[in-house]
Amino acid sequence: MLAEKSLEFELVPVDLTLGEQRKPEFLRLNPFARVPVLVDEDITVYDSTIIGEYLEDEYPEPPVLPAIGSSALRARARLFEDFADSSFTPQVGQLMAELYKGDAERDAGRITRLRQSIERVLDYLNRELQEQQYLATEFSVADISFVPRLVILKELDLEVGANRSHVDAWLKRMLERPSIQELDGLTVEPRAGV
Numbered sequence: 001m002l003a004e005k006s007l008e009f010e011l012v013p014v015d016l017t018l019g020e021q022r023k024p025e026f027l028r029l030n031p032f033a034r035v036p037v038l039v040d041e042d043i044t045v046y047d048s049t050i051i052g053e054y055l056e057d058e059y060p061e062p063p064v065l066p067a068i069g070s071s072a073l074r075a076r077a078r079l080f081e082d083f084a085d086s087s088f089t090p091q092v093g094q095l096m097a098e099l100y101k102g103d104a105e106r107d108a109g110r111i112t113r114l115r116q117s118i119e120r121v122l123d124y125l126n127r128e129l130q131e132q133q134y135l136a137t138e139f140s141v142a143d144i145s146f147v148p149r150l151v152i153l154k155e156l157d158l159e160v161g162a163n164r165s166h167v168d169a170w171l172k173r174m175l176e177r178p179s180i181q182e183l184d185g186l187t188v189e190p191r192a193g194v
């Protein structure tokens, strides 16, 4: 979202495996000990949804929500963003963490369940994208919220586009966006707890 709005930013990695999120200097930014946190001069905001809303309020151009007045579409974009937060992003993170473990510690049943859960979300997105190019008709926070985890699924042996032609076409459109190409430089190695 920062790149979409052409905002300059510095990425400060927080190593969750080392518990850096529980250090006093981090807890001063977010008392709930979670990433992401946005520091914008003297304003500190945490939680990806709230950060997104802050950015849209503070830097409205270009917008990442349908226009004011299109209440139903705005609600739809927000619903998808919330759905990604509850039913997609954590599951992909948990799968990464499980796969990172050594053979002896790995829980094969959990891996299967997480894969199935992710596949179900991808099938749902495919149905929703049948008649539109973007999840809330035009490009919005709905699409943005899925991309960071979607682009790493290949590394986890999950074929996003196989038998999902609408997701496949949508992902190709996403990957053409300069903002998403910039994510390449921000990719970190999958690790436990990330």
Ligand SMILES: N[C@@H](CCC(=O)N[C@@H](CS)C(=O)NCC(=O)O)C(=O)O
Binding pocket: 016, 021, 033, 034, 035, 036, 046, 047, 048, 049, 085, 093, 193, 194
């Ligand atoms: N709803 C929050 C979830 C944030 C969250 O769960 N972050 C995880 C990493 S993806 C975290 O910081 N976990 C710290 C920990 O497990 O100690 C958001 O969207 O920002």
